Amino acid sequence: MLETRQVRNQSPPECLFSEEHVKQIKANYQDWFDNSLRDADRESEGKYFTHSGIPIKLIYTPADIDHLNYTEDIGFSGHPPYLRGVYPNMYRGRFFTVRQLAGLGAPEDCNERVCYLLDHGATGISILFDLPTVRGYNSDDPEAEGNVGACGAAVDSIWDIDAFFKDIDLGTASTNIVTHLPSTSLVIPAMYFAVAEQRGTPWTSVAGTCQNDFIMETCVGSAPEILPPQASFRMQCDVIEWVCKNIPRWNPVSYNGYNLREAGTDAVGEVGTAIANAMATADELIRRGMKIDDFAPRMSFFWDLHNDFFEEIAKCRASRKVWYQLMKERYNAQKPKSLLMRFHVQTAGVTLPATEPLNNVARSAFQGMAAVLGGCQSLHIDSYDEAYSAPTEEAALLSLRTQQILQAETGICSTVDPLAGSYYVEYLTDQMVQRIWDHINKIEGMGGLVKAVEDGWLHREISTYNMDYQKKIESGEMKIVGVNFQVAAEKETKAIEVYEYPETYSRQKTKLEKLRKERSSTKVQECLDALKDACHREENLVPHCLEAVKNLVTLGEIEETFREEFGLWAFPLL
Amino acid sequence: MERKIRVVMAKLGLDIHWRGVYLVSQFLKDSGMEVIYLGNKFPEQIVEAAVEEDADVIGLSSLGGSHLTLGPKVVRLLKERGLDHIKVFMGGVMAPKDARSLEEEHGIAKVYLPDTPMQVIIDGIRSTVALA
Numbered sequence: 001m002l003e004t005r006q007v008r009n010q011s012p013p014e015c016l017f018s019e020e021h022v023k024q025i026k027a028n029y030q031d032w033f034d035n036s037l038r039d040a041d042r043e044s045e046g047k048y049f050t051h052s053g054i055p056i057k058l059i060y061t062p063a064d065i066d067h068l069n070y071t072e073d074i075g076f077s078g079h080p081p082y083l084r085g086v087y088p089n090m091y092r093g094r095f096f097t098v099r100q101l102a103g104l105g106a107p108e109d110c111n112e113r114v115c116y117l118l119d120h121g122a123t124g125i126s127i128l129f130d131l132p133t134v135r136g137y138n139s140d141d142p143e144a145e146g147n148v149g150a151c152g153a154a155v156d157s158i159w160d161i162d163a164f165f166k167d168i169d170l171g172t173a174s175t176n177i178v179t180h181l182p183s184t185s186l187v188i189p190a191m192y193f194a195v196a197e198q199r200g201t202p203w204t205s206v207a208g209t210c211q212n213d214f215i216m217e218t219c220v221g222s223a224p225e226i227l228p229p230q231a232s233f234r235m236q237c238d239v240i241e242w243v244c245k246n247i248p249r250w251n252p253v254s255y256n257g258y259n260l261r262e263a264g265t266d267a268v269g270e271v272g273t274a275i276a277n278a279m280a281t282a283d284e285l286i287r288r289g290m291k292i293d294d295f296a297p298r299m300s301f302f303w304d305l306h307n308d309f310f311e312e313i314a315k316c317r318a319s320r321k322v323w324y325q326l327m328k329e330r331y332n333a334q335k336p337k338s339l340l341m342r343f344h345v346q347t348a349g350v351t352l353p354a355t356e357p358l359n360n361v362a363r364s365a366f367q368g369m370a371a372v373l374g375g376c377q378s379l380h381i382d383s384y385d386e387a388y389s390a391p392t393e394e395a396a397l398l399s400l401r402t403q404q405i406l407q408a409e410t411g412i413c414s415t416v417d418p419l420a421g422s423y424y425v426e427y428l429t430d431q432m433v434q435r436i437w438d439h440i441n442k443i444e445g446m447g448g449l450v451k452a453v454e455d456g457w458l459h460r461e462i463s464t465y466n467m468d469y470q471k472k473i474e475s476g477e478m479k480i481v482g483v484n485f486q487v488a489a490e491k492e493t494k495a496i497e498v499y500e501y502p503e504t505y506s507r508q509k510t511k512l513e514k515l516r517k518e519r520s521s522t523k524v525q526e527c528l529d530a531l532k533d534a535c536h537r538e539e540n541l542v543p544h545c546l547e548a549v550k551n552l553v554t555l556g557e558i559e560e561t562f563r564e565e566f567g568l569w570a571f572p573l574l
Numbered sequence: 575m576e577r578k579i580r581v582v583m584a585k586l587g588l589d590i591h592w593r594g595v596y597l598v599s600q601f602l603k604d605s606g607m608e609v610i611y612l613g614n615k616f617p618e619q620i621v622e623a624a625v626e627e628d629a630d631v632i633g634l635s636s637l638g639g640s641h642l643t644l645g646p647k648v649v650r651l652l653k654e655r656g657l658d659h660i661k662v663f664m665g666g667v668m669a670p671k672d673a674r675s676l677e678e679e680h681g682i683a684k685v686y687l688p689d690t691p692m693q694v695i696i697d698g699i700r701s702t703v704a705l706a
């Protein structure tokens with residue numbers, strides 16, 4: 001077990017406030033508490049909690065953070081423990097990347113949306129796939145019925161990735177490929193790398209990220225066919241290992257705190273579980289002979305910024321410190337970049353109701369602001385039509401504009417970590433650090449994250465959390481404006497246009513027919529046989545997938561091979 | 575003793591979103607119904623299970639965009655097998671016009687969109703089954 005809670009340095013000069021000063025403040029506090037407050041105020045103590053359950057006091061003073069040592073516990077941006085930010089100059093040097101999601105219809109439609117966002121000042125690309133693609137089926141597989149192009153873009157073969165990135169220079173783009181599952185992260189990024197190669201763009205200049213997280217396969221989402229946790233975890237590690245050795249500017253994993261949070265956990269569970277996953281990966285890659293500094297600089301994280309403004313900011317700050325402590329103390333990482341926790345943020349979709357959808361503009365703007373105050377590296381702000389469908393062009397533009405307003409108009413990017421020194425924020429950050437460590441240690445104690453998933457522990461955690469959360473909504477304890485609080489007498493309905501792409505299926509089907517005619521079936525078989533073989537050997541699967549996609553093997557065929565070779569896992573139904 | 579209302583619940587097809595369906599299942603259970611949650615299934619499998627379980631109600635959750643294709647298919651399959659007495663409820667994310675169309679043209683008893691209080695769903699299922 002790790003013991004990373006630092007030994008508190010009690011010598012007064014090192015602490016934020018002198019011992020004497022703190023003593024005085026404590027006495028004054030007691031006086032204020034006893035004499036300035038009403039009974040009702042005093043009785044309210046112990047009744048306020050942050051979203052993750054940290055008790056909130058009526059007022060915070062230096063006495064609440066008197067154990068903190070500025071240099072060791074807080075420090076400077078770009079310096080250990082990186083609590084205040086990963087780069088010394090933060091947003092003065094480089095704004096967070098404005099990275100809005102785009103995913104709808106056929107690759108050709110999606111290309112239009114991506115170009116639209118880039119034309120309006122987006123600085124990164126993030127692409128989403130439809131459910132058949134995400135779960136590894138071709139558009140013409142029976143399982144795909146009714147879902148083709150519905151909540152993301154359809155990808156069946158390398159041709160689709162080529163169409164997706166028509167007129168986009170893969171040598172300068174920064175692309176986030178939202179594959180979610182390791183099994184598709186073996187294939188879709190391989191298509192991307194192969195397209196780059198075909199276009200003469202060297203792999204050294206290809207930059208981006210893929211989501212590659214086995215808990216997406218096995219826990220966060222449910223599906224008719226699910227690969228076993230061990231197999232999915234192995235694939236996750238294969239992608240990271242291969243990418244670290246071959247594509248120097250690609251982040252092969254984005255530990256998906258976001259999706260777990262949306263599935264149902266609090267801020268502590270979100271960060272703790274994602275870091276436990278990174279630890280499991282690190283242990284496995286070290287077992288395979290890699291060094292921590294070979295891969296740690298390429299691990300990236302993905303946080304969900306929920307409603308509790310200060311707790312979310314504290315979470316972001318704390319996550320950087322925990323990562324630093326982990327890398328330094330447990331893994332003895334040497335490269336400075338290994339010590340930096342970099343993360344993308346998406347605002348919390350689950351906080352956005354269908355009722356009075358325009359209110360979501362306000363919710364998302366606050367969450368986005370918290371992300372920036374928390375020092376994120378890139379950001380997606382959800383759109384007001386979140387509870388209806390993929391955003392319309394108008395809604396997507398408004399989200400993009402919200403980001404630009406944060407950058408250009410609010411002034412919050414002018415100085416580093418502006419909330420540092422707030423007694424409350426520092427207190428919460430310190431609490432978060434401790435609670436995240438407790439969570440990590442709990443998972444370690446169960447034998448690590450893969451085991452915790454196999455045992456259904458994580459599924460149970462999610463369910464319990466969700467029941468509790470929903471009961472609070474039903475009882476009105478958790479207020480949602482317009483839904484269970486300040487409910488309008490008359491329901492105002494704003495007509496929301498919903499994007500639909502019914503023609504995607506036939507377009508994809510036609511392309512697949514053409515592809516099957518043009519490719520060599522002998523070559524296809526050879527590729528699939530080699531892949532099958534590799535599944536049962538300790539051999540990295542990426543080169544086999546790369547070879548296969550170049551030979552026009554489809555995503556569905558590769559994934560079917562995985563399902564056959566690794567077998568299916570029964571999702572624990574609760 | 576009064577027979578408990580038997581509900582077979584499923585996620586439609588490839589839809590990965592299980593938060594809502596789990597909660598609805600749990601609340602229905604807590605309200606005294608017998609709930610059998612199937613996980614992700616396709617229409618044929620859902621109808622098969624409803625027969626096996628002697629269900630009064632099928633509950634379908636769709637946040638993945640296949641509500642207009644797979645939802646009506648369940649109703650069609652039930653009709654073909656003469657199982658019209660099984661009421662089909664749906665819930666999830668979809669355009670309000672799609673929800674109306676499912677109710678008015680495709681034989682779905684009721685569609686519950688996001689933000690619906692659980693008690694409304696419980697009462698809706700109870701009253702529909704009582705009338706049948």
Ligand code: B12
Pocket residue numbers: 103128129130131134150151152178179180181216220221222258259260262263264348349350351352353385386387388389390391583590591592593594595597598632633634635636637638639663664665666667668686687688689690691692695
């Ligand atoms: C949480 C969430 C997720 C979580 C799901 C976690 C989980 N285990 O469930 C995560 C982050 C994993 C996720 C992923 C995706 N999501 Co999502 N997600 C949501 C979100 C934000 C909230 C859904 C939710 O759980 N709400 C809370 C529950 C309690 O509400 P509910 O399910 O609606 O249930 C209520 C009613 O609908 C009804 N109900 C629901 N089911 C049933 C069933 C019956 C029988 C009855 C009677 C009633 C009923 O009762 C409930 C109480 O009122 C919605 C947007 C939103 N605000 O609704 C998007 C949303 C559903 N997601 C969407 C998409 C596209 C995706 C992705 C496919 C994106 C992609 N292409 O990568 C991915 C899936 C990728 C993958 N690899 O798995 C889209 C769907 C668009 C569409 N249908 O056209 C939405 C609408 C967001 C958007 N605007 O783009 N998502």
